[in-house]
Amino acid sequence: MAYEFRxxxxxxxxxxxxxxxxxxxxxxxMPRDLQGWPAYAGPGVVTGLLGLGLLxxxxxxxIRSVRRAGAPLGISGGEARAYLGEVGxxxxxxxxxxxxxYCLLLGRGIPYWLTTGGYLxxxxxxxxxxxxxxxxxxxxxxxxxxxxxxxxxxxxxxx
Amino acid sequence: MLMGPWYxxxxxxxxxxxxxxxxxxxxxxxxxxxxxxxxxxATMGVALLTGLTFGFPPKxxxxxxxxxxxxxxxxxxxxxxxxxxxxxPANAATCLDGFPLxxxxxxxxxxxxxxxxxxxxxxxxxxxxxxxTPLLGKIALEFQSWEFFxxxxxxxxxCGNLTAPTDPLKGWIAGFIGLLVSLVGQENIAAYPRFAxxxxxxxxGFALIPVLVGVYGIAEVLGVMRETVVPRVVIQIQKVLxxxxxxxxxxxxxxxxxxxGVIIGxxxxxxxxxAAWVSYDFAKRASKKPEEFGKGSREGLxxxxxxxxxxxxxxxxxxxxxxxxxxxxxxxxxAAMWLHxxxxxxxxxxxxxxxxxxxxxxxxxxxLAMLIxxxxxxxxxxxxxxxxxPILMPIVFVLCVIGSFAISVRIFDIWVMLAFxxxxxxxxxxxxxxxxxxxxxxxxxxxxxxxRRALIRTAGDVTPFFTRPISLVLVAITLFTILARAQWxxxxxxxxxxRVKASLSRG
Numbered sequence: 112m113a114y115e116f117r118x119x120x121x122x123x124x125x126x127x128x129x130x131x132x133x134x135x136x137x138x139x140x141m142p143r144d145l146q147g148w149p150a151y152a153g154p155g156v157v158t159g160l161l162g163l164g165l166l167x168x169x170x171x172x173x174i175r176s177v178r179r180a181g182a183p184l185g186i187s188g189g190e191a192r193a194y195l196g197e198v199g200x201x202x203x204x205x206x207x208x209x210x211x212x213y214c215l216l217l218g219r220g221i222p223y224w225l226t227t228g229g230y231l232x233x234x235x236x237x238x239x240x241x242x243x244x245x246x247x248x249x250x251x252x253x254x255x256x257x258x259x260x261x262x263x264x265x266x267x268x269x270x
Numbered sequence: 271m272l273m274g275p276w277y278x279x280x281x282x283x284x285x286x287x288x289x290x291x292x293x294x295x296x297x298x299x300x301x302x303x304x305x306x307x308x309x310x311x312a313t314m315g316v317a318l319l320t321g322l323t324f325g326f327p328p329k330x331x332x333x334x335x336x337x338x339x340x341x342x343x344x345x346x347x348x349x350x351x352x353x354x355x356x357x358x359p360a361n362a363a364t365c366l367d368g369f370p371l372x373x374x375x376x377x378x379x380x381x382x383x384x385x386x387x388x389x390x391x392x393x394x395x396x397x398x399x400x401x402x403t404p405l406l407g408k409i410a411l412e413f414q415s416w417e418f419f420x421x422x423x424x425x426x427x428x429c430g431n432l433t434a435p436t437d438p439l440k441g442w443i444a445g446f447i448g449l450l451v452s453l454v455g456q457e458n459i460a461a462y463p464r465f466a467x468x469x470x471x472x473x474x475g476f477a478l479i480p481v482l483v484g485v486y487g488i489a490e491v492l493g494v495m496r497e498t499v500v501p502r503v504v505i506q507i508q509k510v511l512x513x514x515x516x517x518x519x520x521x522x523x524x525x526x527x528x529x530x531g532v533i534i535g536x537x538x539x540x541x542x543x544x545a546a547w548v549s550y551d552f553a554k555r556a557s558k559k560p561e562e563f564g565k566g567s568r569e570g571l572x573x574x575x576x577x578x579x580x581x582x583x584x585x586x587x588x589x590x591x592x593x594x595x596x597x598x599x600x601x602x603x604x605a606a607m608w609l610h611x612x613x614x615x616x617x618x619x620x621x622x623x624x625x626x627x628x629x630x631x632x633x634x635x636x637x638l639a640m641l642i643x644x645x646x647x648x649x650x651x652x653x654x655x656x657x658x659x660p661i662l663m664p665i666v667f668v669l670c671v672i673g674s675f676a677i678s679v680r681i682f683d684i685w686v687m688l689a690f691x692x693x694x695x696x697x698x699x700x701x702x703x704x705x706x707x708x709x710x711x712x713x714x715x716x717x718x719x720x721x722r723r724a725l726i727r728t729a730g731d732v733t734p735f736f737t738r739p740i741s742l743v744l745v746a747i748t749l750f751t752i753l754a755r756a757q758w759x760x761x762x763x764x765x766x767x768x769r770v771k772a773s774l775s776r777g
Contacts, residue, residue, distance in 0.1 A: 154462040157718040206495040218681040238660035
């Protein structure tokens with residue numbers, strides 16, 4: 112029977128192997144006689160063991176996915192284009208892109224209410240959340256509420 | 271111990287102020303709404319509210335989080351019954367019989383039964399919490415570095431095994447990643463910055479709340495916004511109050527599900543969803559009418575809802591006695607307790623002897639509020655269920671951002687949250703459970719410090735890890751959990767048991 116996540120498991124396994132090798136190398140390079148503590152109490156001991164465990168699991172995932180039946184491991188250009196063309200993928204990309212943009216603008220001197228209000232309006236418009244007046248009202252209300260609760264009541268500085 | 275009920279009453283009396291009752295009502299309502307809306311989970315709700323209540327006094331903040339936790343686990347049943355979509359993973363089993371009941375025109379009684387069985391489950395769980403936490407706390411006093419190290423590994427392995435039942439390897443991978451994530455930054459013995467790569471921000475490590483909000487909140491926001499299908503709500507609701515005979519008729523199911531919920535809750539990191547499924551499965555096996563399960567069985571609905579809510583009390587038992595969370599929302603609750611200066615663990619009964627009774631009293635208020643609000647605000651809650659996701663999700667995102675930022679006032683935490691959201695989304699899509707990752711982030715420091723401390727105490731000798739009695743038990747269970755998933759081991763067990771049977775029959 113074809114396994115649903117054969118391809119995903121293969122690439123995840125490879126990424127885990129690379130990541131865990133990086134962890135092992137980094138752990139090995141950590142000091143082994145820090146502040147007079149013996150080598151077995153060094154900062155890289157547990158991270159090294161975890162890296163080793165993750166490497167074994169990454170290898171198991173990779174080998175298992177190669178052995179299993181399912182989708183071919185290679186990704187063709189057509190498949191990639193079809194995935195990128197899906198409505199869901201585009202919605203995901205759009206939401207993530209707008210959210211990253213919002214986070215990038217935070218803490219750069221632009222007033223918080225402007226960044227947050229703007230983000231809410233843009234996302235709701237792009238995803239057709241409702242009529243324009245409703246979007247403006249909800250965005251403004253949310254921004255005022257967040258600013259009031261965090262900044263005025265809890266005295267937390269806003270990003 | 272015998273004075274326990276009296277102490278609970280005293281703590282309950284102390285909590286009965288108008289302001290506290292207002293907090294209880296509002297936060298339980300918020301919890302119900304969070305749990306009810308598909309895409310917002312109990313873990314995310316508690317994580318989000320941890321940021322929001324950071325400025326509150328510790329007692330009020332923990333009370334609010336407990337109310338949100340109880341409300342959210344219950345609230346998920348509402349969308350499970352009316353939409354056939356579990357509001358939280360804990361309510362997936364509720365869909366099986368809740369929605370068929372709603373389709374038969376019995377949405378009201380189904381809501382009533384779900385509410386009362388959730389209440390019974392929560393009360394059963396909190397009674398167990400009050401009774402077993404001091405007992406487990408006494409055993410936990412025997413734990414030393416060797417045992418704490420194995421407890422962390424045991425938690426990850428068991429949690430990975432149970433939250434990814436079809437592919438435990440993925441659960442263990444998630445757990446190990448969580449352990450590694452927790453070790454980024456300055457370590458606790460010699461203050462050496464691990465995996466900091468020269469960054470001052472990385473030296474501080476990843477804060478727990480941004481990681482949790484990312485894995486649960488951002489991943490959910492992205493997942494919900496990706497979908498284009500809008501769910502349809504069943505809105506014909508008549509009588510909600512359940513019939514007494516229904517509750518009495520299924521008292522054994524409630525008791526069994528309560529016990530299962532508490533036991534599963536007490537296992538590190540497993541949580542309410544597993545409790546609901548196991549309770550449902552046991553109820554079906556024991557039922558006189560198993561053929562009705564999945565077609566609108568009241569018994570099935572009661573089993574699932576009692577089980578998941580009883581799990582809450584169970585999940586808080588190891589939080590208070592061992593500082594090891596029994597579920598993902600309990601992990602956030604533990605983090606919130608740390609943030610507010612409470613140090614749960616074996617010394618809790620010595621340092622804060624009344625804290626267990628205080629938490630139990632908070633749970634009593636939360637469960638009462640859940641019962642009253644759940645039975646009274648039916649139509650209001652249905653209206654909230656109809657709020658379009660494109661309105662709700664960007665607001666949730668803004669709250670996730672501000673909640674992550676508010677803890678340490680660091681822009682870096684916002685990026686941590688976003689990065690873990692980006693990790694959490696494919697994890698969810700490709701069947702990697704988030705709970706072991708969260709548990710790993712919580713337990714990583716415990717595993718690291720205790721492993722190295724134990725080696726220092728024995729001058730590098732590892733034998734106590736395998737010879738001390740409690741360690742040995744933990745090692746045996748951990749190894750058995752791993753080996754039991756291997757086919758060759760299961761085959762060996764079958765062959766071994768058949769040989770024993772054969773020799774016994776010959777003898």
